[in-house]
Amino acid sequence: MESNPTYTLSQIAGLSLNDMRHYLTVIEPSTFQAPLDLLSGSTIGQHTRHIIEFYNCLLEQMSSGDIPVINYARRVRDHRIESSPEYALASIERICDQIREIDLNKKCYLDCEEHGQQNLKVPSTIEREMIYNIEHTIHHLAIVKIALKATTPAIDLPEHFGVAPSTIHHRQESCAQ
Numbered sequence: 001m002e003s004n005p006t007y008t009l010s011q012i013a014g015l016s017l018n019d020m021r022h023y024l025t026v027i028e029p030s031t032f033q034a035p036l037d038l039l040s041g042s043t044i045g046q047h048t049r050h051i052i053e054f055y056n057c058l059l060e061q062m063s064s065g066d067i068p069v070i071n072y073a074r075r076v077r078d079h080r081i082e083s084s085p086e087y088a089l090a091s092i093e094r095i096c097d098q099i100r101e102i103d104l105n106k107k108c109y110l111d112c113e114e115h116g117q118q119n120l121k122v123p124s125t126i127e128r129e130m131i132y133n134i135e136h137t138i139h140h141l142a143i144v145k146i147a148l149k150a151t152t153p154a155i156d157l158p159e160h161f162g163v164a165p166s167t168i169h170h171r172q173e174s175c176a177q
Helices: 009-018 029-033 044-061 079-083 085-099 126-151 165-176
Strands: 107-111 121-125
Touching (some): 009 044, 009 085, 009 126, 029 044, 029 079, 044 085, 044 126, 079 085, 107 126
């Protein structure tokens, strides 16, 4: 059996973000922007924006001091991302360029005050937040995949699209037995 290649965390994040190219390069803007009952009225574009904004938030807030405080609830909501597949794609390219330069060992705090407790700041690292963003991306791509299959089934998505690595590994192990 062939071994899996070893990737850096920044490369893994880039690969998960680049999976969005499979639909952003071919989806019609009207489909991208259409509210879907299947998604409780949200759009494919909104889920795409949500993914991108979490990375933008991390990148912007991680440079705010010696030990930055990351708060994903305070992200900037850029509605151009949800309305234009081309703009979303350009945003992904910019993020992929920036994450190559991240100091993953940098300490930070995750501000969780929106959960109802004041001063709820959890010690973390940029590495841990990058992992969170990767998992968050995969989760939302699973939702996007459902929407794409319903609206534009002709879009060819790779088998791993929106599937957690642990699920892929489990499936491979089950098939090997």
